[in-house]
Amino acid sequence: xxxxxxxxxxxxxxxxxxxxxxxxxxxxxxxxxxxxxxxxxxxxxxxxxxxxxxxxxxxxxxxxxxxxxxxxxxxxxxxxxxxxxxxxxxxxxxxxxxxxxxxxxxxxxxxxxxxxxxxxxxxxxxxxxxxxxxxxxxxxxxxxxxxxxxxxxxxxxxxxxxxxxxxxxxxxxxxxxxxxxxxxxxxxxxxxxxxxxxxxxxxxxxxxxxxxxxxxxxxxxxxxxxxxxxxxxxxxxxxxxxxxxxxxxxxxxxxxxxxxxxxxxxxxxxxxxxxxxxxxxxxxxxxxxxxxxxxxxxxxxxxxxxxxxxxxxxxxxxxxxxxxxxxxxxxxxxxxxxxxxxxxxxxxxxxxxxxxxxxxxxxxxxxxxxxxxxxxxxxxxxxxxxxxxxxxxxxxxxxxxxxxxxxxxxxxxxxxx
Ligand SMILES: Cc1cc2nc3c(=O)[nH]c(=O)nc-3n(C[C@H](O)[C@H](O)[C@H](O)COP(=O)(O)OP(=O)(O)OC[C@H]3O[C@@H](n4cnc5c(N)ncnc54)[C@H](O)[C@@H]3O)c2cc1C
Numbered sequence: 120x121x122x123x124x125x126x127x128x129x130x131x132x133x134x135x136x137x138x139x140x141x142x143x144x145x146x147x148x149x150x151x152x153x154x155x156x157x158x159x160x161x162x163x164x165x166x167x168x169x170x171x172x173x174x175x176x177x178x179x180x181x182x183x184x185x186x187x188x189x190x191x192x193x194x195x196x197x198x199x200x201x202x203x204x205x206x207x208x209x210x211x212x213x214x215x216x217x218x219x220x221x222x223x224x225x226x227x228x229x230x231x232x233x234x235x236x237x238x239x240x241x242x243x244x245x246x247x248x249x250x251x252x253x254x255x256x257x258x259x260x261x262x263x264x265x266x267x268x269x270x271x272x273x274x275x276x277x278x279x280x281x282x283x284x285x286x287x288x289x290x291x292x293x294x295x296x297x298x299x300x301x302x303x304x305x306x307x308x309x310x311x312x313x314x315x316x317x318x319x320x321x322x323x324x325x326x327x328x329x330x331x332x333x334x335x336x337x338x339x340x341x342x343x344x345x346x347x348x349x350x351x352x353x354x355x356x357x358x359x360x361x362x363x364x365x366x367x368x369x370x371x372x373x374x375x376x377x378x379x380x381x382x383x384x385x386x387x388x389x390x391x392x393x394x395x396x397x398x399x400x401x402x403x404x405x406x407x408x409x410x411x412x413x414x415x416x417x418x419x420x421x422x423x424x425x426x427x428x429x430x431x432x433x434x435x436x437x438x439x440x441x442x443x444x445x446x447x448x449x450x451x452x453x454x455x456x457x458x459x460x461x462x463x464x465x466x467x468x469x470x471x472x473x474x475x476x477x478x479x480x481x482x483x484x485x486x487x488x489x490x491x492x493x494x495x496x497x498x499x500x501x502x503x504x505x506x507x508x509x510x511x512x513x514x515x516x517x518x519x520x521x522x523x524x525x526x527x528x529x530x531x532x533x534x535x536x
Contacts, residue, residue, distance in 0.1 A: 132156065138221060146427065163207055238406040266291040267291070303317075413444055429445075429447060482500040
């Protein structure tokens, strides 16, 4: 059967299971049906809710503008059995011949095609005091209720989530302190030089930013700092921890799949066994997958919405016998302190940074280059720059750094003829 220009062997698979009901999970279900899969389809998800979007949790939900971010999907038309509030507990892949069994709190689930989409879970800190994290709709609703005027909110981590929570808490009149182990916000995500450009936003919003400060533990009523004379303590009514996430892999222990920082896959999302062999009947996608990027010649683990939205189409095609490769330029956005911040590309190995506009202004951007190749861009209130730069990055066209540095020249016109 020919579908979407690919050769699709829809008859090879009769029982497909998707484990994980986040965005990647629902998109995998939709993609399997859209690409002609007609067999049995089950989605198992630990959460009791139908799949919902997480980006609004730290934005519109915390702000009180919405309470429901459910992904709009027609479950009847998708003919998918939803096992909500049920957890996969193990995976026994069959060899040879493919297929296998997912063990779960709902019983054994045999499959001949499996999508692993169990996402990621927040990292927490030592200590027995209450730590709030922000991953689920319940987390967001509970945190929103705690953001009352005058409440002392201490946020650990000045990353994307920390900045967004600080934005919401400051708007609600809380006394907000952000504690960050690195010397600047966003140091892990965009490096200290660019991260430092966002530090003034905290003070402007009335948020105290304490960088270079490590937290030893969280106790009732606050937290203890590491290495500070006398221990050092910050009193808090609420401690919110936003220090990153880890892929949810525990249920895959003993499965024989290669697990590093994520479920290791090839460029088409086929999982690899511990012997390094790809399994065409099992794919992993979204925040839990460490996939091979041909574009970057290395493994990427991208914990962003755009990848969870778009990559499942390729993963589904793979399960159906295709060999398409996912090769998108990673994209991410954040809304913090009244600013729309967007990022595209991968800058890990870039040689230098080019500024595009003055960071003291409302709108500016920063580009990462290697030679005359554009590797990545971060934009503040410059969505057109983002869109054009993402295309230039994808095409790999050389740019003129001097033109790129001029904010009055559209990014696409900075391309060398
Ligand atoms: C508060 C917040 C704000 C964000 N803001 C942005 C943003 O502005 N821009 C952006 O690009 N990205 C943002 N992200 C990231 C984006 O939401 C994630 O990249 C995306 O949700 C990943 O989707 P996923 O389906 O791979 O994983 P998840 O959304 O984590 O879904 C995985 C699902 O699998 C379930 N599960 C786990 N283990 C099991 C098991 N053993 N059995 C069954 N089910 C299981 C989990 O409970 C969960 O429901 C944000 C994330 C958060 C939390």
